[in-house]
Amino acid sequence: MTEAIQVAPAPYKRIATEEAFCPPEMLDRYRRLIEAKTVPEIGFNSMWGFYLDADSPRCRFIRDHLGDLGEARLAHMDQAGIDMAVLALTSPGVQVMPAGEGTSFAAQANDWLADAVARHPNRFAGLAACAPQDAVAAAKEIERGVNRLGLKGVIINSHVQQQYMDDTKFWPVFEAAEALDVPIYLHPATPTNRLIEPMLERGLDGAIFGFSVETGLHALRLIVAGVFDRFPELQVVLGHVGESLPFTLYRLDYMHAASVASGRYTAMGPLKRKVSDYMKENFLYTNSGVAWEPAIRFLQETIGVDRVMYAMDYPYQYKPEEVTALDGMKIGAVAKKAFFEDNARRVFKLAG
Template sequence: MTPKITFEEHFMAPGFEKHSAAFLKLIPGAEAAALTRRLGDFDGERIELMDRYGITRSVLSLTGPGPQGEPPETAIAAAKGANDFLAEKIAPLPDRLSGLAALPMHDPDAAAAELRRAVTELGFLGCLVNSPVHGTYFDAPEYDVFWAELEALDVPFYLHPSNARAHPPVFADMPVLTGATWGWGVDTGSHALRLLFSGVFDRFPGAKLVLGHMGEALPYLRWRFDSRFAAYPMGVELELRPSQYFTRNILVTTTGVCSHAALMGALGEMGPEGVMFSIDYPYEDTAAAAEFIETAPLDAATRAMVCHDNAAKLLGLPLLAEAA
C-alpha cells in the first residue's frame, strides 16, 4: 500500500457548530450524528482509518465556512480560537496530524498576522480558507499584503468552496445546483481565475494555490483559457499564458472525485507533479478514496508522487526517500 498524505481533512472547533446546523438538517439523522462525531474526533476512528489505508499524515482544517461565516467583528478572535484549539488537539500526535490555519480574511492585515502566528508559533503547514468573504474576493489590491506574507512563509493557500454570496438566475428554483453538486465549484473555480487574471501570481510568483475536487474542473480548460484569452484579453496583461500558472502556482487535489478518467485527465494537463491525493474526510469515504488511488492506472513513481511526495514537497515534509 502506497504511503499517503491527505490535506483536505476537516474538524470542528468549539463555537463553529452553529454554522453547520442548517446543513445537518438536510441529511438523515444517523448520518448527521456520524459526521458530528467524526469532526470532533482526533485520536480514535480518524487514526484507525489512517492506519488501515496507509495514510501516514493527515493535515487538518476547520470545516466550512470557518471564520468566513463570522461577521468582521468576531472573525479575528474566532480564527485564533480555532487555531489554538487545533494546535492543542494535534500536539499529542505530531507524527500523524498537522494543521492548516483558519484565517480572518475580512481583514488582510489580520489574516497575514494570523497566518504568520499559526506557521511560526503553532507549527501549521499553511492555511485553508473558504471562498468568498461576504462577497469579497482575494484578488483585490488590499490583499497583496496577505499574498506577500504567504509567499514569504512559503506555505500553501487551500481555497475551499463555500456558499456564494448571490446565485445567478440560472440557479433559480433549482437549489440542487447551488451547493456541492455544482455551484460551489463554479464559484471557487471562478475565484481562482480572478486571482490568476488579476496578476496575483505575477506579483507573487512563489504563491501556491491549492484547489480540491480535481481543480474545480479548471485543469481541463487550460487550452481554452490560452486560446480565448489570446483572442479577447480585455485589457488584461499577464507575464505568462494562463495555462502556465497551473502547476507553477495552482495545484489540485483529488478530493471528492474518485474517477480514474478524471485523474488521468488532470495528470495529462498538470503533469505528475501538479496533482495530489486527498479525501475530504469525513464528508467523503476513506475506503472508497483509498481504493480509487490504489487501483488507478499509474506507474509506481507517479503513484508515490500523487499519494505522498507532491504534498510533502508543498508542505515542507520529508519525501518518501528521506523517510525510508
C-alpha cells in the same frame, strides 16, 4: 457511512490533504448566526441551517466527526489506510463572522488544531485559518500559525462575505503566504447570492456543482487580476481535480487572449504569462472527492506528476474502498508514490 472494510498496506504512505475539522463550539456559533439572521448569505443559511439539525445518517456523521481529532478519526484513518491527514477548518470557517470575532476565533481554532497535531504528530498536520475580513490581522495570524504553531499552510474558504480576494484589500494574505513559503488551500464555499439561486432551485448549489463553479471562478479572478504577477512565488492548492478548470486550459488561453485583444473589458488586461502557465506553475491540485483514475491521470499528464496530490475530503466523503481503487491505478510506481506521499511532503514540508 461505509462498510467496515480494511484497506491493505501500500509501499508508500497515504497522506490525505483536504480533511475538514472544526472545534465543536464553531457549529454553535453558526447556529447563533443563523438564528439571529445576521449573515446575508443564502448559501450559508441554507446549507448549515440544514446540516446543523438534520437527522439523516450522513448529517449526523458529519457533525459527529468534524469536531473529533482523537480516537474516532484515527480509527477511520486506520480503516481507510490513511497514514496522515492535513487538517483544515471546515467551510466557510470564520469568513462569515464579523471581522473581530472571525480573527479571534481563527486564533482559537489554530490553537486547538496545533494541540491535536502535537498529540498526534505522525498522524496530523494542519493549515492555519484566518479572517481575511481584516487582511492585516489575517496576515499576522498566518505568521503566528506557521512560525509559532508549526502549521503548514493557509486555508481560505473562498469568497469573503461575497467578496473575492482579487480585490487588493485582501492581498496582505497573499503577501504573508508567499513570504513564509507556504501554500494557500483555496477551498469551496457555497456560491454567492448572485450565483446561487438557479442552482439552489435544483439542488445543485453544493458539492455536486455549485462549489466548483464558485471556487473555479475565484481562482480565475485571481489569475486575471494579476495576483500571480504581483506574487510570482505564491502557490495555491485547488481540490476536486482543480474545480474542473484544467480540463479547459486550451479554451481559457484562447479566449483570454481574444478578450484582451478585443479591448472589451477594462478589468481584463494583458498578463505576463498565459492562463495555463499560471495553472501549471502557481497552482497545485488534489483529487478530493474525485476517486476517478481518468481525471487523476489527465492532471498528471497535463499539469505534471509533481503537482497532483491525494485527498479524501473527510468527513464529507468517507469511502475506504475508494482508496483501494486508487491504489490500483494503472500509473507507474514513482507517479503513484508522488500522488499519495511525496508531493504532500514537499508542498506542506512534512517530515519523512
